[in-house]
Amino acid sequence: MPVYTVSHVSNIRICVVMVGLPARGKSFISQRIVRYLSWLSIKAKSFNVGNYRREKKSHPNAEFFDSHNEDGLKIRKEAAVEAVKDMMKFFQDELGVVAILDATNSTKERRDWILKLCRENSIEPMFLESWCDDDSIITKNIMDVKTSSPDYLGQDPELAAKDFIKRISKYKETYEPLEVETNKDLTFIKLINVSEQVIINKIETYLESRIVYYVMNLHIKPRSIYLSRHGESMYNLEGKIGGDADLSERGWKYAQKLPELVKKVLKSEEHDDYDDDDDTDIKLTVWTSTLKRTQQTASYLPYDKLQWKALDELDAGACDGLTYEEIELQFPQDFKERDENKYEYRYRGGESYRDVVIRLEPIIMELELQENILIITHQAILRCIYAYFMNIPQEESPWMSIPLHTLIKLEPRAFKTIVERIKADIPAVSTYKEKGTSQLGEIEDINNKSKNLITGAPLR
Amino acid sequence: MPVYTVSHVSNIRICVVMVGLPARGKSFISQRIVRYLSWLSIKAKSFNVGNYRREKKSHPNAEFFDSHNEDGLKIRKEAAVEAVKDMMKFFQDELGVVAILDATNSTKERRDWILKLCRENSIEPMFLESWCDDDSIITKNIMDVKTSSPDYLGQDPELAAKDFIKRISKYKETYEPLEVETNKDLTFIKLINVSEQVIINKIETYLESRIVYYVMNLHIKPRSIYLSRHGESMYNLEGKIGGDADLSERGWKYAQKLPELVKKVLKSEEHDDYDDDDDTDIKLTVWTSTLKRTQQTASYLPYDKLQWKALDELDAGACDGLTYEEIELQFPQDFKERDENKYEYRYRGGESYRDVVIRLEPIIMELELQENILIITHQAILRCIYAYFMNIPQEESPWMSIPLHTLIKLEPRAFKTIVERIKADIPAVSTYKEKGTSQLGEIEDINNKSKNLITGAPLR
Numbered sequence A, B: 001m002p003v004y005t006v007s008h009v010s011n012i013r014i015c016v017v018m019v020g021l022p023a024r025g026k027s028f029i030s031q032r033i034v035r036y037l038s039w040l041s042i043k044a045k046s047f048n049v050g051n052y053r054r055e056k057k058s059h060p061n062a063e064f065f066d067s068h069n070e071d072g073l074k075i076r077k078e079a080a081v082e083a084v085k086d087m088m089k090f091f092q093d094e095l096g097v098v099a100i101l102d103a104t105n106s107t108k109e110r111r112d113w114i115l116k117l118c119r120e121n122s123i124e125p126m127f128l129e130s131w132c133d134d135d136s137i138i139t140k141n142i143m144d145v146k147t148s149s150p151d152y153l154g155q156d157p158e159l160a161a162k163d164f165i166k167r168i169s170k171y172k173e174t175y176e177p178l179e180v181e182t183n184k185d186l187t188f189i190k191l192i193n194v195s196e197q198v199i200i201n202k203i204e205t206y207l208e209s210r211i212v213y214y215v216m217n218l219h220i221k222p223r224s225i226y227l228s229r230h231g232e233s234m235y236n237l238e239g240k241i242g243g244d245a246d247l248s249e250r251g252w253k254y255a256q257k258l259p260e261l262v263k264k265v266l267k268s269e270e271h272d273d274y275d276d277d278d279d280t281d282i283k284l285t286v287w288t289s290t291l292k293r294t295q296q297t298a299s300y301l302p303y304d305k306l307q308w309k310a311l312d313e314l315d316a317g318a319c320d321g322l323t324y325e326e327i328e329l330q331f332p333q334d335f336k337e338r339d340e341n342k343y344e345y346r347y348r349g350g351e352s353y354r355d356v357v358i359r360l361e362p363i364i365m366e367l368e369l370q371e372n373i374l375i376i377t378h379q380a381i382l383r384c385i386y387a388y389f390m391n392i393p394q395e396e397s398p399w400m401s402i403p404l405h406t407l408i409k410l411e412p413r414a415f416k417t418i419v420e421r422i423k424a425d426i427p428a429v430s431t432y433k434e435k436g437t438s439q440l441g442e443i444e445d446i447n448n449k450s451k452n453l454i455t456g457a458p459l460r
Helices: A026-039 A049-056 A070-092 A108-120 A135-148 A157-174 A206-217 A234-238 A249-273 A292-298 A324-330 A332-340 A353-369 A379-390 A451-455 B026-039 B049-056 B070-092 B108-120 B135-148 B157-174 B206-217 B234-238 B249-273 B292-298 B324-330 B332-340 B353-369 B379-390 B451-455
Strands: A014-019 A044-048 A098-102 A124-131 A188-192 A197-201 A225-229 A285-288 A304-307 A373-377 A406-412 A417-423 B014-019 B044-048 B098-102 B124-131 B188-192 B197-201 B225-229 B285-288 B304-307 B373-377 B406-412 B417-423
Touching (some): A014 A026, A014 A108, A014 A206, A026 A044, A026 A098, A026 A124, A026 A353, A044 A049, A049 A098, A124 A206, A135 A157, A188 A206, A206 A353, A206 B206, A206 B353, A225 A379, A249 A406, A285 A292, A324 A332, A353 A379, A353 B353, A373 A379, A379 A417, B014 B026, B014 B108, B014 B206, B026 B044, B026 B124, B026 B206, B026 B353, B026 B379, B044 B070, B049 B070, B049 B098, B070 B098, B070 B108, B108 B124, B124 B206, B135 B157, B188 B206, B197 B206, B206 B353, B225 B249, B225 B379, B249 B406, B249 B417, B285 B292, B292 B373, B324 B332, B353 B379, B373 B379, B379 B417
Parallel strands (some): A014 A098, A014 A124, A044 A098, A124 A188, A225 A373, A285 A304, A285 A373, B014 B098, B014 B124, B044 B098, B124 B188, B285 B304
Antiparallel strands (some): A188 A197, A197 B197, A225 A406, A406 A417, B188 B197, B225 B406
């Protein structure tokens, strides 16, 4: 029997129908929802109608989107039909739970068509409109599109921006926003200027309410998240897992060096986005677990600190305090099972990675709302947090290498998260165990093999 | 250093300013928010201006609330001033975090006055309007008031209802609802017909966003929550704590009898509120922990079942599998410390009650949204869930007795939760340890001492 995460989602199928003019962040919101739900092992996928349209018409100019352009209308409708067809396949063949129809869906007629299809197929429709009249947000989105949209690939960015603004005005001619009065029977969320104002109508199921809460907490202010494992511990030296050991001598050295590393990255941040003042004005808060090794690692940092039990290391239950060799000897069957499905395997009396993800969910929610945070925690916990930001499939995340004595900087952008690794240059043992062995890597050696960590998996 | 729960709330002070006509559920919402935050150890208190007014004028008729009644206006303003004064004391002397000003606050003038006071005192104002035009909801609220309000104590209920309706119409004459346009600079939530539609404006902090999410999930449909500990386990027989033991022979008997007990309470439910059909139509879902003893207890129940890791017993860490006598011998200092502050004491490598509350928070949130649920879990977990519904202070909750082989029915009503205990009449050991001893009670004996469980603490 599976252990349920956010909610039991059996028999629930939700179609999130995006609504809004171009450059209103619809794809951004769609991708974030998919990332969040996938991280929680809820099968979710976004269907971008623009991608289907591009297969028929790859570089349209604004005239293509004119409501009197018969050819344009036909191609755009065909693209929508194909996206919806694939969406139905996703529900039926792949047992999808949440599909997102990422398109403008800007007329009542188009929305009624989707509504009817959903009702005929026992799919709950949930409309999500992004409405925006804040010029600074719109301009920023236009700037993103002109450089990143495949529609304008290889074109002069200034001409692209001009054409895109014209395209928006074409859509405006026929745009019918969701109306609180006339649409009061629909399940919908209307976001006004990101989440300055949010109107929520007829949200009834738990999963819908989770999506609403997640979307409400999204913000687009620039910020960074810093991650670090605790410094090398006495248990690390002995190859033991779990426990509540003190730092080793080298671990303490890392703790002493960390303030300098942090200051350096914060400084570079400041020069990027803020004014050129010499003193750093960036507010940072440090989160640790309740275990000594993370608090000792944070002890020299001159910032506000918070302890979270939810950041404690994965509980190894009966294996707590053992080395991998001892586990292989004492629990050979468990050792094998864990290697075969590391994400689902739950230590006797302890936790699985899936269990950790569930207890980290409030941390992720709070991280979305916060600005600059430095998290000092443990290998398995960092893998889960990293997997969320980098959109790494859960079956891969338990195998990522996250070396000791390394500060990781994550910068969430609209469609990707930028990663930077800052090594402290203080040696440490490797705690990375490859599949099928009970041996740990050589000092420092394995760190260089961590492909995932260096490149990051692209956003899907 | 404290371990933080929902969020670090240092230096944050929020005043939730209720807005709305009489009979719009303002006090209901206020008390629920206070109960939720208190359960999370966030200091919260509701200040009901009506209570202050009653000290000056105990049984006013509708004319008292006329906007031309000078005497009435004076007394009502004085009451508001006194409530606000006490609220300021709560922030300053008691280090309160969230205060709720429970009154109609139905004019712009009154709200501007509160806004000014908040700003002068570095308190974040958050307006929460309950707007309602659904006659069935209003009528239900009027019926509650006419029988329960101290304003109409000892009066004929029909005359009371008439006067109260007149009072509402007096308020309507001067009522100025929150307006999306003119109030767009305020932080506010506007609930329309409970939570059919919710408008959220300028919610910025994490604590505000938690309050919004909680209020969004409240519903007023009648439902019941059923609680049971697992049947007696082999560990219970030996007086051991923790572990993952099987049920004892008597535990299995309880599991076999449980379907009959559940059917009986569901039937009585049906006769109360539903039509007189013989077949039970009430949908029930059973939640268990991931431990064998809860799943074995649920094994004969013919309902949908869900496993939650978050419902696992409090982790006793190094003491897992020991008896209280062994703990006293092996960890005498810990044994004493736990008795002195059972809520905060964290087992070595394990959890405290506070830790359990944090991991139960998503369960409580989902419970608020769900209808009928039967939870089969463990002693410490049930204490925490019970404390939430019965508003029991966290320092008392770890000492409540929750006997084995007993089904508990909780019926959340507007201002209280009704409790019923159904004993299975199958003997079981007592697992209740009184303060200052390592001895458990006699079989069945201690159960009768459980005052809290029988009466329930009143809502504060």
